Amino acid sequence: MPKVTEAYCTKNRRYLANVPLSPVGIVLHSVGTPQSDAQVFYRIWSEDRSQYFTHYVLDAEKILHTMPNDRRCWHVGHPGNSKWLGIEMCEPDTIRYTGGASFDILDREKARAFCEACYRNATELIAALCTEYGWKPDTALLTHGEITKNKLSDTTHADPEHLWNGLGLPYSLNTLKRDVKAAMQKSSGSIPTKQTKPDPAKAFDKRLAGSYTVTASALNVRSGAGTDKAILTVLPNGTAVRNYGYYTEKNGTWLYVAFTQNGTPMEGYCFAQYLMRR
Numbered sequence: 239m240p241k242v243t244e245a246y247c248t249k250n251r252r253y254l255a256n257v258p259l260s261p262v263g264i265v266l267h268s269v270g271t272p273q274s275d276a277q278v279f280y281r282i283w284s285e286d287r288s289q290y291f292t293h294y295v296l297d298a299e300k301i302l303h304t305m306p307n308d309r310r311c312w313h314v315g316h317p318g319n320s321k322w323l324g325i326e327m328c329e330p331d332t333i334r335y336t337g338g339a340s341f342d343i344l345d346r347e348k349a350r351a352f353c354e355a356c357y358r359n360a361t362e363l364i365a366a367l368c369t370e371y372g373w374k375p376d377t378a379l380l381t382h383g384e385i386t387k388n389k390l391s392d393t394t395h396a397d398p399e400h401l402w403n404g405l406g407l408p409y410s411l412n413t414l415k416r417d418v419k420a421a422m423q424k425s426s427g428s429i430p431t432k433q434t435k436p437d438p439a440k441a442f443d444k445r446l447a448g449s450y451t452v453t454a455s456a457l458n459v460r461s462g463a464g465t466d467k468a469i470l471t472v473l474p475n476g477t478a479v480r481n482y483g484y485y486t487e488k489n490g491t492w493l494y495v496a497f498t499q500n501g502t503p504m505e506g507y508c509f510a511q512y513l514m515r516r
């Protein structure tokens with residue numbers, strides 16, 4: 239999976255509205271226009287030229303995180319916007335829409351290869367989110383098309399199935415669930431061998447140094463500051479950790495902590511809000 243790049247659309251009205259969201263799952267979309275560069279959507283949404291936007295937009299090569307996951311976006315109408323994270327996949331620039339969800343294909347092979355790459359990136363991003371939130375793919379995943387079919391929210395779009403079907407790709411919500419589960423299994427199997435070295439801290443304050451206790455029921459330890467960073471391990475409530483004054487500010491304070499887990503000394507970043515000084 240390409241690195242997830244934080245690119246919040248801070249001038250968009252949905253960002254500024256700052257309506258809180260506690261997501262219960264994910265809706266996968268495709269953009270409905272032949273635009274293969276995710277950066278273009280970042281620019282449009284940043285300038286607030288579209289009232290519709292999602293938490294992530296991805297293409298064949300990159301994934302942009304355009305809205306923090308705890309703020310409501312606008313992508314499936316009511317009540318879906320208040321429930322789900324949205325992910326938009328770009329569409330190949332070798333198709334031309336002829337009306338609604340119908341399109342002509344200028345270069346079938348190129349269009350299919352592009353969609354295959356987007357599908358792979360979406361699968362891995364969704365697997366990472368399911369792991370982070372503890373979601374089961376069978377219940378947490380939807381497409382905009384499935385939402386429409388089952389009247390789960392008040393919009394009537396057919397994406398991304400219209401694109402997959404139109405290009406003869408064997409994808410559906412069912413293949414997505416299957417492939418996300420496989421990706422989750424693969425990544426959890428690789429954790430013990432993956433020694434991720436945490437990012438260096440950006441700041442130092444001697445007054446922060448000391449022992450802390452985990453106050454969350456389960457606290458993620460990450461490879462860097464920010465919820466987009468890899469989870470190294472999870473600490474149960476009451477775990478003791480030590481900070482030596484190093485931290486990084488990223489939508490709040492992230493303390494660089496050291497601790498021992500199963501006899502192994504480890505280091506990483508925890509969100510300071512869930513740590514209490516002992």
Ligand SMILES: [Zn+2]
Nearest residue numbers: 267382395397
């Ligand atoms: Zn959609």
